[in-house]
Amino acid sequence: MAKKRYAMLIDMRRCIGCHACTVACKAENAVPLEVNATWLKIIEKGIYPNTRRYFLPRMCNNCTDAICARNCPTQATYKRDDGIVVVDQHRCIGCKYCIASCPYDVRFINPLKNIVQKCYFCVHRVDSGLVPACVESCPTRAMIFGDKNDSKSEIAQMLATNATEVLKQEMETDPQVFYIAADETVMSNVEKKINYRAESSLIKLRL
């Protein structure tokens, strides 16, 4: 049997933008204020009356070729055999180089623990046979989680029979979070396109 390779599939045809995944993640992983391991990106597109909101649940892609794991100087970030990228919180020195090299902006400093954290597909739940908290909480079953190498799993079948997309394919990281029918604009770097003058609010210098 092939190695386990956990992946997530998010069906945007079903997503209603309710933020349940954000809240579930915060509660399950005790993510402090001001930082998010999972969040819902929302944009408004079009000119009245032809407008619509588009959503995109965002989380760590647990990439197969993770730049963060390659660049971590202490091997605190490493890949498990089942494909999940985890951070050893006792080994992380907080150099933040992984955050700087992640193309998806999904890593953050936990202000209470002073180490780097991110989404680990709720590894503690997965190890005891459950699905991640966001998947569990999704009211429309837009999120599917499972072993994509197991051909009997729902995710393997969905991946095989649907057109899927990933974020920033050009980064060659082989992301393991797949989207069905996600809008092109919401997946692209909209904020950058709207205004390349970097927002000064972004530059919170911690001195």
Place this chain on the structure above:
Amino acid sequence: MENSDVNVIYSVQHQLPLVMYIGQYFFFTGLSAGSFVISVIATLLGRREFKPIGKITAILAPILLIIAPLNLIADLEQPLRFWHLFVFYNWTSPITYGSFLLTAYPIMGIIYAIMVYTDRQKAAKILGIIGIPLAISVHGYTGFILALAKARALWNTAAMPTIFLVSAMVSGIGLVVIIAAARWKWFDKKATPEDRKKDKKLILQLAQFMAYIIMLDLFLIVSDILVLLTAHSDAYQAGMLILTGNFAPLFLGVEIFLGSIVPMVLVLGPTRYSLRAIVIASILVNIGVYAMRFVMVIGGQSIPLS
């Protein structure tokens, strides 16, 4: 694509990971590598009038390189865990090369300085020849730290290590010129007028050398930006950010104009025999290189990723 009809309602952007501690660290290693190279050149040429400069720079290099990593440790979220870098090293990470280089290089630099001060020329020459590649890698790897952070378009270019090395040379020579001029002005009174003349000529030569390296630096920056503007969309945005965006005053005004063009004119123009103009040029050069570190480190991260 026309984006006037798109509004971002909600998205999360996390805080900038690398702050100015990192830029300062780059600045200090740059100064150190630059002054070490000057010192070794002075030692290798072995002429009597080069000795004072060789001595000043030999002591500067290790001192600056002891200050530099303090910035790195201060930047860590868990400073007391810095020893993890040596125990749990990861050979694919440029920071790991750095942690070993940053240990080897100051030790080498201190031994070299002792050799220079005790006037053991042969040992100093051999150590200097070994030390130059080490000094270059100590500063070159900082360019790799940025270049290998693939996410940031402004950093992810093969020119980055070279740009860092060249600007390090510029700022290093600038610092040496400032210190040598101060020595000439205040601590060189006992020397004969002829020696003083020679010393001054040496400082002027050093400043001219700096001006030529500034030209090389400008060439590298222009080629980097030209490629950025024609590469993929993220790279284009990064180029526009430093050319017309929020970082334009710092990049075009301070780094390019005040930090490169003005010093070049001061050093090569009609004021080329005035020590005062040359010292001003050297100070400007260092301000410009510091601004360059700021633009690279902070500017590189200020383009939203999602």
